[in-house]
Amino acid sequence: MKKTILTLSMIFFATMLNYTYAAASGRITISINPPSVQAKMGDRITYTGTITNNSGKPVTNLITYISLANVTQGKEAPMDLEDWSANKAIRVDTIAPHGTYMGKWPMRLIDSGGYVAYITVVDKNNNIPVISMMSHLDIKRVLRLNPNNVLPVAIGEPILIGAVFVFISFKRRPGVR
Amino acid sequence: MKTAFIMQKEIRESILTPKGFLWYxxxxxxxxxxxxxxxxxxxxSLLDQGTMLYMIMNFITALGVLMGLVLGADAFAGEIERGTLEALFLSPVKRREIAAGKLCAVLTNWGIIFAISLPYLYIVGKGGQNLLPGILYLGVLGTLLSLIFSAFSMGLSARIKSMKNSLIISFFIFLLAGAPIFLSAALRRTWFGRIFDLLNPFADAVNTFDSVVIDSQGLSYQTGRVAIICIYTLLCIWFLKRSAAKVQM
Known part of the structure; x- marks a missing residue:
């Protein structure tokens, strides 16, 4: 009996939750563009989020932000976008009835791997945030660093300054003119 | 002319010596x-090349400022402690000229550090973004910061007359100026963080490097911060001038 009540309650709550989500997402929708990106480390890309107000009333005070999650096997983690993007959160004052707002998130690709990017819209009048579809981002590793370029300087310069140091020490020795 | 003479003396005594060369x-x-x-x-190596360049620029600036502080703390107090300032005062050189000569020697030290760093900046930033503007801004702002901190440290050394104490106070000031590096990004975005960042010449320089090298922003974005650094430079030179005029044996 208890099990039946529990199951029925869960079905009821799930239905309610689904309904609320549908209502919230029905009022505002968000899409992310491009839907997938293939790039290499160091590239700059821009994600565009389009928020659409589907209702007949204006929506105000929305906060929208982009999130990035690493989905590379063994490295699964949400990313801190501070080094990736200069513009994380955008505040949208108002969107007119049936109007749209376009937000742009320029991003510098720092690390290689597989990622998913998605945009979230938070409307303080709704308890459930609206989330876009996921955009798949595949960043190829670039081996732009040739150690042969760095070694002559990294080894040569201290040796050169050291040689000047030895020369000055020798010149300053008592008896050496 | 006399300033140039004092500068040469300082360079011979503290820079072109085996001990001085060890720094380099x-x-x-x-x-x-x-x-x-x-x-x-x-x-x-996963870091963006602009970020690498920015980080190495910060390090070079901090190194230049730190060496300027040490040389500045030694300028008057060190001479007093070694008993050599009296002989300098007996020579027909004005105190203002002595201070200017010593300050120019510290700037020469910064110039050498900057010259040493150029090949490293080149190899780290080669092929990346904003290498040349970055070097240009490092040269200008590094010189101004070196002037600010060494002039302040020299003025302090003239007033306190104790190398140990002026060095400790200068280090505290340096740590305070470097505090933004230790503050989290969230703290720096608060009103306190923003004001502290704006009024702190070191943070102004670091933020300018960030803006130029990483965000590729032009001169118009930097004018406010550069103006603040210039005001600090003038204030510290004025402080040094006043302190040097008052220095007594």
Whole structure:
């Protein structure tokens, strides 16, 4: 009996939750563009989020932000976008009835791997945030660093300054003119 | 002319000596290790080249400021402690000229550090973004910061007359100026963080490097911060002038 009540309650709550989500997402929708990106480390890309107000009333005070999650096997983690993007959160004052707002998130690709990017819209009048579809981002590793370029300087310069140091020490020795 | 003479004397005594040269060898070794790690270490090499350049620029600036502080603290207090300032005062050189000569010697030291750092900046930033503007801004702002901190430290050394104390106070000021590096990004975005960042010449320089090298922003974005650094430069030179005029044996 208890099990039946529990199951029925869960079905009821799930239905309610689904309904609320549908209502919230029905009022505002968000899409992310491009839907997938293939790039290499160091590239700059821009994600565009389009928020659409589907209702007949204006929506105000929305906060929208982009999130990035690493989905590379063994490295699964949400990313801190501070080094990736200069513009994380955008505040949208108002969107007119049936109007749209376009937000742009320029991003510098720092690390290689597989990622998913998605945009979230938070409307303080709704308890459930609206989330876009996921955009798949595949960043190829670039081996732009040739150690042969760095070694002559990294080894040569201290040796050169050291040689000047030895020369000055020798010149300053008592008896050496 | 007399200023140039004092400057030459200072360079001979504190820079062109085996001990003074050790600083440059160490500077070069540290920059070698840093740039080698940036370019070859698996994790560090994942950083964007602009970020690498920005980080190495911050390090060079901090190194220049730190060496300027040490040389500045020694300028008057060190001479008093060694008993050599009296002889300098007996010569027909004005105190203002002595201070200017010593300040120019500290700037020469910064010039040498900057010259040493150029090959490293080149190899770290080569092929990346904003290498040339970055070097230009480092040259200008590094010189101004070197002037600010060494003039302040020299003025303090003239007033306190104790090298140990002026060095400790200068280090505290340096740590305070470097505090933004230790503050989290969230704290720096608060009103306190923003005001502190704006009024702190070191943070102004670091933020300018960030803006120029990483965000590729032009001169118009930098004018406010550069103006604040210039005001600090004038204030510290004025402080040094006043302190040098009052220095007594």
């Amino acid at each position: 060898i160490l500077t070069s070794v540290i920059l070698s290790v840093l740039s080698y790690l940036f370019l070859t270490n698996r994790e560090l």
